[in-house]
Amino acid sequence: MHIPDGFLSPQTYLPAYALAAGGWVYAARELRRRVDETLLPRLAVLTALAFVLMSVMLPLPGGTSVHASGIGILAVIFGPWLTFAVVSLVLLLQALVLGAGGVTVLPVNALAMGLGGSVAACLGYRLLAPRWERAGLFAAGWLAAVVPAAMVAVVLGLQPAIAHRSDGQPLFFPFGLSVTLPAVLVPHVILGLGEGLLTLLVVSFLRRR
Amino acid sequence: MLQAIEVSYRLPEGQEILRAIDFRLAREEKVVLLGANGTGKSTLLKVLNGLLPPTTGTVCYDGRVIDRAALREAAFHQRFRREVVLLFQNPDTMLFNPTVFDEIAFGPRQLGLDDVDGRVHHWAGELGVAPLLERTPFGLSGGEKQRVCLAALLILEPKVLLLDEPTANMDPRSTGWLVDFLADLKQTTLVTTHNLSLAGEFGDRCLVLGEDHRLLYDGPIQDFLSDHDRLTAANLVHRHRHRHGATEHSHFHIHEWD
Amino acid sequence: MKDRLLLLGYAIAVIAATSVHNPWWLAAGLLLVAVLAGRQAPTIGWRALRAVLFFSLVISIGYAAGALFGQAVSLDYLILVNIRVYLLIFLTFTLAAKIDILRALSFSRNLTYLVTLVLSQIIPFRRLFEDLRLAAESRRLRRLRLRERYLQSAAAAVHLFDRAEHDAREIALAMRSRGFFQPDATDNAPGD
Secondary structure, three states: OOOOOOOOOHHHHHHHHHHHHHHHHHHHHHHHHHOOOOHHHHHHHHHHHHHHHOOOEEEOOOOOEEEOOOHHHHHHHHHHHHHHHHHHHHHHHHHHHHOOOOOOOHHHHHHHHHHHHHHHHHHHHHHHOOOOHHHHHHHHHHHHHHHHHHHHHHHHHHHHHHOEOOOOOEOOOOOOHHHHHHHHHHHHHHHHHHHHHHHHHHHHHHHHO | OEEEEEEEEEOOOOOEEEEEEEEEEOOOOEEEEEEOOOOOHHHHHHHHOOOOOOOEEEEEEOOEEOOHHHHHOHHHHHHHHHHEEEEOOOHHHHOOOOOHHHHHHHHHHHHOOOOHHHHHHHHHHHOOOHHHOOOOHHHOOHHHHHHHHHHHHHOOOOOEEEEEOOOOOOOHHHHHHHHHHHHHOOOEEEEEEOOHHHHOOOOOEEEEEOOOOOEEEEEEHHHHHOOHHHHHHOOOOEEEEEEEOOEEEEEEEOOOOO | OHHHHHHHHHHHHHHHHHHOOOHHHHHHHHHHHHHHHHHHHHHHHHHHHHHHHHHHHHHHHHHHHHHHHOOOOOHHHHHHHHHHHHHHHHHHHHHHHHOOHHHHOOOOHHHHHHHHHHHHHHHHHHHHHHHHHHHHHHOOOOOOOHHHHHHHHHHHHHHHHHHHHHHHHHHHHHHHHOOOOOHHHOOOOOOO
16 A cells, blocks of 8 residues: 555654564564574565565456555465565565655554454464365455555544644544545455455465475 | 567666667578577567567568557457467466466467367377376476477467577477477477577577677578687687696687576 | 664654644755755656655545535645655655665664565566566467456466575575574574
């Protein structure tokens, strides 16, 4: 979600940074415990992979397409912590090297996509997969699209309440939850179907060998 | 048949990959495209296949300019894609169907041809991949993938075959088989390679891309292969020292990089 | 050192630009950043404009449209938020043009290695992805059905994963053979 800087208040992004930093420290510790010395190269390659995975097309009916996120696939295959680390790195590079996606939005996006999306995907998958493997994969992709969208919509929608002038005029994002929730969620509930299908196809292809 | 007129190609970042390339392929002609690594061989094939638009100059097929407008015309697009096919250097990039059968059937199904089953079995037999038809393409070896890709292209009965380093993923036995197979094809073929010892097997005429990204040579391949100055200029051979017993000397070498 | 200071200055500037709510001060900040950007200012300014135009327009028009439904709409807000958004993107693009990201991250050896590896790895991945796209186009004879397009997208992702697995193994081997993993060679090397 490419929200430019300037729509999130410091009261939002500073705590979000603190929260994300905690997550990064925990993820680093967790990954070091579980992965051997090859962690660094693996992390690097997977970051490059996630970076390009976001260019893969999510076809829509009628010949158009949008970019996929790939979060569901990464989460099912590598688990939430590795996905969180990799997505955070992608966002850092996009912000600092490409200037795409802002630095104030970074912690919110990292928490929403990298953590919220991947945890939801893993939970959905683990819940369904023992009985319905394919439904589990589909749900993982769908949740990985919808849960981050909901989180971002809530954060945006709270801005007028968090930061406003004494006369009520907003200072950052102007719309409340009654606008952001439907505007962000409805398209992602539909796009999530594509993301779910892609997750199902990719993971089954990868496992068939 | 297929013609490049003063074709130049520049990356969006500004780097020049092809400079004023000019040549024409005649019907049923077998041509080899030589050049050191990074001279633009793959890019030239992609430009000839209408995948990358030349920065300046034009590509013509059968008297028609291949540009965005032409390829947007559904009937011409289909004809061009069917008649001029490109085998990518990395066969992985071309494979996306669940089974080898579907992979080979992809073209004829798009065209709505009859007897898809018979056609697939025929071309799978020709390319020696009939036993693999039920397998998933992702699990095959490099050489097998290459054959599946060739079957998927030849089933369209194309008129021009553009082959990018077709032997790069093959062992010596498969390489020998491919050389014989291509020699028997009736189609116009343009084969890229940096393997000089094989170059002569793929055609009689050769095009050579130099390190300045220009066409360095266009003519009979044997003349080029025996011209040390030109081979050195194209960075296709080099000299280095080596010993025979007690004497040390240096002379030209042709090295296999594959 | 210079790059680390740049990064620090950038962080302070971002916090300042989101804590000040006077459009005149923000405009002055924009002028200052444009001076710092020097000769690159026009190019950066143009790129920054294109990067935020769509989102800012949608929000601004949406906000202004609130007037039609009888909501209180203020011109002050539109001026404030648009200057702020433009200032921040200008700032980020200026930083991206001036900073050597690897030097800025040099406080952690592992992070520097990580970013170096990622930046070098993105290039072959992008090239592979571009080839996948062109190969799909080359084999397309008509408008593809949704099912076929999904198969192509999924296969592209599978090839990228394959490539990642292969490269991760190779790089780990290469780093091991160059002695990168000796316990005393890394900061905070994993003890286990």
